[in-house]
Amino acid sequence: MPTPDSSPTLLSAQVTVRYPGKAPVLQGISLDIARGEVVGLVGQSGSGKSTLALAILGLLGRQRAIVEGKIVFQGTDLLTLRERELRSLRGRALSLVLQSPLASLNPALEIGTQLREAWRAHSERAATSDDCDRAIQSSLKNVSLPCGGNDRDFLRKRASQLSVGQAQRVLIAMAILHRPALLIADEATSALDVITQSEILELFARLNRETGMSILYISHDLPSVAGICQRIAILHEGEIVESGTVEQIFTAPAHEYTRRLMQALPQLPVQREVLLARAHAVTLD
């Protein structure tokens, strides 16, 4: 069982991922996340963002991927851990929120059942159903979903009865049930409309402020990344080509691909200025 350390770096990954007989999906990428930090990982579709998320969680094995290098989390190299040890971290210290909220919830199960199962995966033997209910209610409250009292009907709903925004909040509630040190949000707002996206981004920022949880925010959408991240890493064709503060990336992009990303942003009259102002505000925080 890995023991937590107290160094300021929560996660340090130097990793190459490849599939047998194919070119590497991730080529010697290096990514550090400090405790309490929100890091954005930006790249186009197919650049290897989700592969990195799954590699950190140790969920690539079943796809026969070869993961080389080191992924040090809380002082322990995750790549040296056995499956059982990794399982004890998944959902407890490392959590994942996926892109499609409705597809990520089991259509055959009630929301309450799914939350209870996620809680039981790491609950102590002596824990009671009251403990479970309390944890779920606290988690739902954190994501501004109905909880307790007359709102218990919400837990009896199924994914098909929720809006996309509600489903994403349920997934986030599930991910923070055990107060993980690192939350990986893999394109967690890509499938949402602009207003819901903004609400979920605010939720991530609040969770980060209130719980000190680190977040690896994976997205291809630069404006949303600028909204909550302190640092950004740009992933291109399996390599991190540039990394820096939000302001650095937005004001002085060094790599050609990053410059192309900036140029590709929608050219609304005030958009660039708003983003720069937002980036500046995040850097000052």
Add this chain to the structure above:
Amino acid sequence: MNLARKLACVVVVFVCAVSLAANWLAPVGYAKQFREAPGAPPSHEHWLGTDEVGRDRFARVLYGTRISLLLAPAAALVSTLLAALVGGLAGYLGGIWLRLARGFTDLFLSLPWLFLLITVRAVLPLNVSPLTSVLITFLILGLLGWAAAARVLSTSADALRNSDFVLQARASGLHGPRLFLIHVLPNLKPVLYAQFWISIPVFILSEANLGILGLGVAEPLPSWGSLLRELEGLMSFREEPWRLVPLVLLIVVMTSFQMLLSKEEVTA
């Protein structure tokens, strides 16, 4: 539900209800011989006449229907459970397990079903009590009829294994049998139901085939198979049309089952 399916539903429920009420509707029983009237035509006492040894044909049709209609769903239940175990687990585990299961089911499916059924039944003891013969027929159908359903279930479970919600559950720390039972199996239920209903008419026909060949339910217990066997000696349909009742009943019930199944279930 359209009119045809409603009608089919009524027919199946009616036939099942009547067969279950055989004790009241035909109190003479299926085995009692009226030695003074063998091969008698329909009469007030014997609505469908009597067979060659004087047994009431109406009673035998009712009891035979009951046995066939109970035997087929029971065998379908066994085969569906086996299919869930083999196909569902193989699909969930994936990799070598899935390839092995698919290879095995493909091999099984490549054997002619009726030929396999007759061969297996023929190598088992034939001189057994009627109850044992029912048990053997039920087990043979159940234990040999799972392959097609397992093939379908393995594909469904394979798709579920790679679904977002299973990935999310694994990322939450769930694993092993609990992940299968809680997250995968409930999503296989529609496929399991479809496979169960599809198997019933197949097993009814299979039992009838075994019965015609004398390999099904043993005398004096009747079943649709053994009742159809009587048609061997039929000289003229026109002279003894009542002897066709078991055949007509089989066709009506089989058609009703087919109409009850939706297109999606049949093609699943």
